[in-house]
Amino acid sequence: MNRTILLVGVLFGISAVILGAFGAHGLKEVISESSLNSYETGVTYQMYHALFLLWLGSTTRLSEAHKRWIFWCAVLGILLFSFSIYFLATDSLNSINFKSIAFVTPLGGAFLITAWLLLGYRIFKYFN
Numbered sequence: 001m002n003r004t005i006l007l008v009g010v011l012f013g014i015s016a017v018i019l020g021a022f023g024a025h026g027l028k029e030v031i032s033e034s035s036l037n038s039y040e041t042g043v044t045y046q047m048y049h050a051l052f053l054l055w056l057g058s059t060t061r062l063s064e065a066h067k068r069w070i071f072w073c074a075v076l077g078i079l080l081f082s083f084s085i086y087f088l089a090t091d092s093l094n095s096i097n098f099k100s101i102a103f104v105t106p107l108g109g110a111f112l113i114t115a116w117l118l119l120g121y122r123i124f125k126y127f128n
Helices: 002-026 033-058 064-089 104-126
Strands: none
Touching: 002 033, 002 064, 033 064, 033 104, 064 104
């Protein structure tokens, strides 16, 4: 499980750098400033949680079962939160109306919060 968590963390980290560069250089002139700010928020949260996954895969203080739950909440959160923001921020660039998926952004945020809550609970239990 640790190898999977680490590799997924690396993948999300690499793609955050690529998407961030694309946003800064490729989207700067073609989407509004507020859309670009939203896009950057998606990149920032993706990178924070990529680092979170790298830490999770490296720690020995959590059982594999606990890591699995935290991992899946983080992955679902990144995919639903950050990637829905990418689609919504670039909605004006294509003929597909991504506004219909806006409901998944807060759902993704809830998964990210759940990952942190699960980690916090496990830390509390470990040191108690």
